[in-house]
Amino acid sequence: xxxxxxxxxxxxxxxxxxxxxxxxxxxxxxxxxxxxxxxxxxxxxxxxxxxxxxxxxxxxxxxxxxxxxxxxxxxxxxxxxxxxxxxxxxxxxxxxxxxxxxxxxxxxxxxxxxxxxxxxxxxxxxxxxxxxxxxxxxxxxxxxxxxxxxxxxxx
Numbered sequence: 001x002x003x004x005x006x007x008x009x010x011x012x013x014x015x016x017x018x019x020x021x022x023x024x025x026x027x028x029x030x031x032x033x034x035x036x037x038x039x040x041x042x043x044x045x046x047x048x049x050x051x052x053x054x055x056x057x058x059x060x061x062x063x064x065x066x067x068x069x070x071x072x073x074x075x076x077x078x079x080x081x082x083x084x085x086x087x088x089x090x091x092x093x094x095x096x097x098x099x100x101x102x103x104x105x106x107x108x109x110x111x112x113x114x115x116x117x118x119x120x121x122x123x124x125x126x127x128x129x130x131x132x133x134x135x136x137x138x139x140x141x142x143x144x145x146x147x148x149x150x151x152x153x154x155x
Contacts (some may be wrong), residue, residue: 019086022095023078025070025139030097030108039093039115046119048126052101052110062146068100068109071138081132089125090116096129098139 022129032051039047054066071077083093096112103109112130116122134154141153 001107004061007155008023019091019092019094020079020082021050022097023075023082025074025078025096025100026097027099027101030099030111032108032111035095035097035111035113038095039113041092041115044092044115044122045116045117046122047113047115048122049106049113049121050111050126050130054105054107054109054132058143058145063143063151064145064146065102066105067102067142068098069140069142070098070100073136074098078133080086082129085125085132086126086131089114089121091125094125094129096133098137101137109146 022035032049036047036049039049054063056063078096078098082096085091086094090115093115094113096110098110099108108131110133112126112133114122114125114129116125139154142150143153144150
């Protein structure tokens with residue numbers, strides 16, 4: 001079922017506009033405010049927001065540098081994932097932005113948000129959006145550690 005078909009809440013009711021308001025993969029700094037503003041909707045009683053940041057360690061090793069790369073199809077895959085979530089939940093508005101390029105500890109790597117009629121739906125849809133984004137969208141993390149080791153994650 002596509003996202004537009006799912007948005008009928010009551011027989012005879014006009015469909016809601018496409019709930020996907022913002023999807024992007026960027027090489028510039030991300031904004032929580034931009035993503036939060038994109039999912040504002042008067043019919044939503046709950047908004048869930050997830051922010052992923054670069055941490056200073058992974059697997060017990062100190063992270064010295066980190067970079068994200070994306071396949072050219074990544075934005076199309078991000079849209080496919082978002083459409084699936086919108087079809088499975090009563091999403092009023094949705095946004096997801098992922099960073100690529102070199103990032104520093106503390107930088108925002110990904111910001112996703114979902115607005116739904118109720119909080120439980122918003123939490124569930126937001127979790128599914130970030131989990132599916134991380135599992136299905138071809139974005140890879142290259143970590144370099146303080147001890148000289150390095151690894152690719154998601155490749």
